[in-house]
Amino acid sequence: MTGILESNVDVLIIGAGPAGLMMATWMAKCGINARIVDKRGTKIFNGQADGLQCRTLEILDSLGFGHRAWREANHMLEICLWNPDENGTIKRSDRIADTIPGISRFQQVVLHQGRIERFFLDAIAEASDICVERGVMPSSLKIDESLVDEDAAYPITVTLKHLTEEEATPKQSSTSVNGQAIQDGLFRSNLAKDDTQDLLDASKPCAKANNEEVVHAKYLIGADGAHSWTRNQIGLRLEGDSTDYIWGVLDIVPITDFPDIRMRCAIHSANYGSVMVIPRENKLVRLYIQLTTTEKTGDDSARADRSKIHPQIILESAQRILAPYKITYRKLDWWTAYQIGQRVGTSFSVHERVFLVGDAVHTHSPKAGQGMNVSMQDSFNLGWKIASVVKGYTRRSILKTYQSERRRIAQDLIAFDRKFSRLFSGRPAKDVMDAEGISMEEFKLAFEKGNMFASGIAVNYGASTIVAKEGSSAEQGDGTDVSVADSKHHVISDQSLCGGITVGMRIPSHKILSQADARPWHLHEVLPSNGRWRVVIFAGNTNDKQQRAKLWKLSEAFDDRNSFLGLYTPKGARYDELFEVLLIHNAPRISATVLDFPEIFRPFDEVYGWDYNKIFVDDVSYHEGFGNIYETLAVSQEGCIVIVRPDQYVSYIGPMGDTAAVNTFFAGFMKGQ
Numbered sequence: 001m002t003g004i005l006e007s008n009v010d011v012l013i014i015g016a017g018p019a020g021l022m023m024a025t026w027m028a029k030c031g032i033n034a035r036i037v038d039k040r041g042t043k044i045f046n047g048q049a050d051g052l053q054c055r056t057l058e059i060l061d062s063l064g065f066g067h068r069a070w071r072e073a074n075h076m077l078e079i080c081l082w083n084p085d086e087n088g089t090i091k092r093s094d095r096i097a098d099t100i101p102g103i104s105r106f107q108q109v110v111l112h113q114g115r116i117e118r119f120f121l122d123a124i125a126e127a128s129d130i131c132v133e134r135g136v137m138p139s140s141l142k143i144d145e146s147l148v149d150e151d152a153a154y155p156i157t158v159t160l161k162h163l164t165e166e167e168a169t170p171k172q173s174s175t176s177v178n179g180q181a182i183q184d185g186l187f188r189s190n191l192a193k194d195d196t197q198d199l200l201d202a203s204k205p206c207a208k209a210n211n212e213e214v215v216h217a218k219y220l221i222g223a224d225g226a227h228s229w230t231r232n233q234i235g236l237r238l239e240g241d242s243t244d245y246i247w248g249v250l251d252i253v254p255i256t257d258f259p260d261i262r263m264r265c266a267i268h269s270a271n272y273g274s275v276m277v278i279p280r281e282n283k284l285v286r287l288y289i290q291l292t293t294t295e296k297t298g299d300d301s302a303r304a305d306r307s308k309i310h311p312q313i314i315l316e317s318a319q320r321i322l323a324p325y326k327i328t329y330r331k332l333d334w335w336t337a338y339q340i341g342q343r344v345g346t347s348f349s350v351h352e353r354v355f356l357v358g359d360a361v362h363t364h365s366p367k368a369g370q371g372m373n374v375s376m377q378d379s380f381n382l383g384w385k386i387a388s389v390v391k392g393y394t395r396r397s398i399l400k401t402y403q404s405e406r407r408r409i410a411q412d413l414i415a416f417d418r419k420f421s422r423l424f425s426g427r428p429a430k431d432v433m434d435a436e437g438i439s440m441e442e443f444k445l446a447f448e449k450g451n452m453f454a455s456g457i458a459v460n461y462g463a464s465t466i467v468a469k470e471g472s473s474a475e476q477g478d479g480t481d482v483s484v485a486d487s488k489h490h491v492i493s494d495q496s497l498c499g500g501i502t503v504g505m506r507i508p509s510h511k512i513l514s515q516a517d518a519r520p521w522h523l524h525e526v527l528p529s530n531g532r533w534r535v536v537i538f539a540g541n542t543n544d545k546q547q548r549a550k551l552w553k554l555s556e557a558f559d560d561r562n563s564f565l566g567l568y569t570p571k572g573a574r575y576d577e578l579f580e581v582l583l584i585h586n587a588p589r590i591s592a593t594v595l596d597f598p599e600i601f602r603p604f605d606e607v608y609g610w611d612y613n614k615i616f617v618d619d620v621s622y623h624e625g626f627g628n629i630y631e632t633l634a635v636s637q638e639g640c641i642v643i644v645r646p647d648q649y650v651s652y653i654g655p656m657g658d659t660a661a662v663n664t665f666f667a668g669f670m671k672g673q
Contacts, residue, residue, distance in 0.1 A: 005213040008154050009035050010390045012217040016040075016132045016229055018113065019358030019375040020223030021120035025063055026383025028128035030531040035215070036130065037160060039137035041168030049114050050280060054104035055456025055506065056373045059380050062529040062648065066106075073109035074281045080260045081444060088270035089324065094444060098264055103457045105509055105522060110280050113372065114253075114400040124181035135168030136160050139212070141220070141233040141354075148351040151389070151396060154216035155353055161212050170271050219386055220354045223379065228360035232590045234350045237361065240343030240414065246291040248314030252329035254285045258322055260284055266447065272320040284333055289318045307338045342414045348403040352396060355382060362410035364417040373456060374413060377520070378406050384531055384646040393578055397485065398466055398669050404477030405461045411478060415455055415616040420446060459651060461504040465669045468493045468643075468652040469503045476504075489668035491661050493536070493653040497537065500633030507536075507649045511627030512584055513619050516594045516612035520621040523629070526582065526613070527648055534644040535662065536582045538630070540637045542597075543587040547639060550656045551583075554641075555598030557659035574610075575603045586618040586630050 013020045017037035027034035051071060052060075056546040072284055081094040091632025099107040124130050140159040147155035231237070254261055262285075265277035273290035291314065311332055318327055344483035345361035358375030382402045385404055388394040452458045462476025463469045465484050468491040469476075473483040484490045493503045501507055509524035527534055537554065540547045558565055558581065570577055583601040594602055594615055602610045618629045629635070641662060654661050 004215070007213070008216045009033055010217070011035075011219045011221065011386060012156070012158060012215055012521050013037070013221045013223060014138055015221075015223035015225060015358075015360070016117075016134070016377070017223060017225065017358070018116060018120070018372050019379045020221070020483050021117060021124070021132075022376045022379035023221050023223060024124050024130055024132075025120055025127075026379070026387055026529070026531075028124045028130050028138065029063070029529060030384070030387035030391070031128070032387050034130055035133065037133045037136040037138070039135070039163065039166055039168060041135045041163075049078075050110045050278065050286060051370075051373065052109050052111060052116070052390060053370075053373045053454060054099060054106045054108065054458045055459070057106035057109070057377060057508070058104060058506070058524055058648070059377065059529070060119070061106075062524060062527065063123055064528065069111055069116065069121050070106065070109065072115060072281060073111035074279055076108050076110060076264045076279065078263055079447065080263045080265045080471060081447070082260070082265055082267040084268065084270035086268060090267060090269060090322070092260065096444070096448060098451075099455060102452050103452070105456060105524075106210050108455070110278055110286070112280070114373075117384050135163040135165065137163060138151060138229060138233075143234075143351065143353065145351065149351050149396075151392070154218055155351075156217040156220045158215045158217065158220065159212055160215055218353070218390060221379075221382075221386075222354065222356045222360045223358055223375075224360055226359040226363050227281070228356065228587065230354065231345070231360050234354050236345055236350070236356065236361075238343035238345055238361070240341065240363075246309070246337060246339050248287075248289045248291050248317065248335070250287045250289070250311060250314050250318070250329075250335050251280070251284050251333040252287070253283050253331040253333075254287075254327055254329055256322075256325065256327040258325040258327060258481075261327075266443075266626065267322040268319060268443075269323075273317065274321075275318055275321045287314075287318050287396040289314050289321070291317055337426065342418050344414050348407050349399075352399040352402075355386075355402065357382060361407075362413065364414055364671045369418070370413055370454060374409065377409075377456065380529075380647055381406055384529070384618055387531055388646075391570075392671060394568070394669050395671055400476075400480060401461075401464045401466055401482045404473065404482045407478035407480075408462065408476075412453070416450060418625075420450055457506070459649075460502065463504075465489075466645060466651055467504050468665055484668045486668070489664055491652060491654075491665045491668075495653060497636045497638065497655060498633060498642065498653050500635070501642060501650055501653060503650050503653055505650060507642070507644050507650050508633060510622060510629040510632050511621065512616040512629055513589060513621055513627065514613070515589060515592070515597075515615040515617050518589065518622065520624045520627070521616070524648065526616070527644060529648075531646050532576060532578060532580045533646060533666075534580050534582055535603075536584060536637045536642040536644060537656065538640050538642065539583055539585040540630075540635075540639040541657065542585045543585045543591055547637075550639060552598055554656055554659055555600040558600050558662075562663075563659070564663050564670070567663075567672055568666060568670040575605075580614065582614050582616065582618045584618060584629065589617045589619040630673075 010032050011034040013023050013036040016036055020036055024034060024036045057066050060069055077097045079096050079098050080092055082090045083093045085091045138158050139161045142157045144155040144477050147153035198504055201668055222228050224230055262279045267275045276288040280285040341363055343363045345356060348361050349355040357378040385402060389396050389399060429510055460468050463471050463473045464482040470492055474481050495503060509522045511520050539551045542548050542551055557563060560566060569579060582602055583597060594612055597615055601615050604610055618627055620626050639656040641654050641656060642650060647653050652665050
């Protein structure tokens with residue numbers, strides 16, 4: 001037998017769910033040497049998470065496959081609230097928009113996790129040779145702390161074990177429904193114990209010459225779920241509690257006389273608990289059904305006996321809640337059960353070398369449709385940062401912002417989920433004197449207020465080395481100090497120049513026209529996720545002599561070899577490898593051509609000529625009307641500079657004349673090339 005294989009990799013990702021695949025997609029897009037492993041022998045084909053919020057769809061679109069999810073998914077436009085009347089009979093009490101109108105060009109949709117994973121896998125394959133290595137799991141993890149501060153070092157050592165096909169196949173029980181065997185989802189439920197150690201204990205030598213291999217990595221990402229092996233190995237833990245609210249989930253093609261079965265519904269019965277109805281693709285409907293009705297704080301030992309939970313029990317609960325309406329089914333696609341718990345990690349990384357993302361570092365109920373969304377957004381936040389450090393573009397200090405930004409989001413999510421779950425799971429108040437019951441008016445207000453949070457659009461990252469805003473970075477984040485290390489690099493944005501764009505939030509998307517060919521684009525469409533920073537110049541009316549003079553002066557400053565472009569653009573790289581300078585003006589489109597603008601906005605290539613894709617105008621489209629981006633985003637006619645991170649979040653807003661501030665901002669974390 002040959003010796004154990006050893007290899008080096010820049011980034012090792014453990015877990016190939018949506019959070020792990022999002023990370024692998026960033027690595028593929030940025031050309032990083034990465035591997036992704038998963039102990040399961042196959043991806044998800046049905047069930048699991050299904051909700052995609054507005055911001056998530058914007059992100060998927062920036063990665064090149066948002067249209068696939070948008071086309072296949074079921075779109076949810078309205079929520080119906082059903083509550084008991086004075087006789088205890090459920091009645092539709094209200095309708096509200098499922099997504100706040102106007103906050104995004106997308107609305108909330110549902111599509112099962114398996115399809116979403118498929119889109120990721122296709123995008124990864126298109127951009128790289130990274131592939132998911134299935135039936136592979138880690139068995140040991142060591143960190144050489146003497147090497148963690150050396151940029152080029154591989155301080156992480158992981159032993160990987162290759163499982164046989166049988167070992168990598170999840171142990172599921174089978175439920176017979178109308179003569180059809182249905183595999184349940186309990187093996188992935190939080191009611192099931194972790195089976196990692198069982199797999200390690202039972203694993204046998206497989207057909208590979210080496211059943212184990214050793215991988216040395218610069219960075220390790222634990223995207224391995226709520227039972228996270230990675231989290232346990234590095235000694236981190238989740239803080240929080242669980243309740244004895246047990247919920248069952250059925251994915252069925254319903255046979256029912258309930259009139260709103262194709263609407264998202266929140267249904268509270270007088271005495272039998274609650275149901276959430278989620279209409280899905282292919283005539284499927286997902287029912288989240290409350291199986292218990294009292295709340296107690298407890299730990300894992302208080303979990304329900306899952307052997308007593310099966311589809312018939314869940315259906316009977318739904319039938320009691322929906323009465324007098326009838327519901328049954330002939331087709332069951334998937335089912336599971338879980339216990340509500342709200343927990344968040346004490347830390348999201350160790351040494352900024354091993355990171356946790358998704359369920360590995362925060363857990364909560366699925367009522368607000370946040371689980372898969374927040375998990376993917378963790379990786380979306382972290383991926384470009386790791387890629388830029390691995391490539392030598394930025395200092396490792398920016399990696400601290402991952403915990404500051406995403407742990408704060410997780411903390412806010414837990415607070416929201418705790419309140420929302422209590423309101424959803426509680427018994428409706430019989431009248432204003434019923435102090436034990438839940439006010440349905442309070443529930444509606446919480447639903448409406450939570451819509452903005454749930455959409456993902458409200459994310460607002462605090463001050464840091466990569467977000468130039470006033471205030472304490474520790475107070476605006478999770479308590480971690482991620483302020484600029486050297487005060488000479490401290491820059492503060494001027495929000496007054498652009499009231500509709502908020503530093504720390506994702507830049508809104510509005511229609512603009514290409515100066516070269518009059519084609520309308522959403523702003524987000526010209527900011528794809530490829531690792532580039534964008535410096536967007538809102539130049540105002542460039543027919544105005546004063547504005548035109550400012551624009552030319554700005555271009556001369558950017559073209560200087562001591563500017564951020566001269567200092568930090570990788571030697572020998574394409575002109576927009578790291579920075580893309582974009583112009584959006586609001587002079588009449590027909591009053592100018594691309595060639596009337598400074599060359600910094602239309603770089604020249606000896607093979608491909610001028611770049612016509614970086615100059616845009618706020619003007620009327622022949623077929624799609626006005627974009628009105630200046631008016632909508634309250635952009636000053638004095639113009640402004642907006643720096644946008646590779647993940648579309650805004651880092652800085654400042655006046656056109658202060659190009660020195662742009663150089664100062666980038667000097668705080670970029671590495672000279």
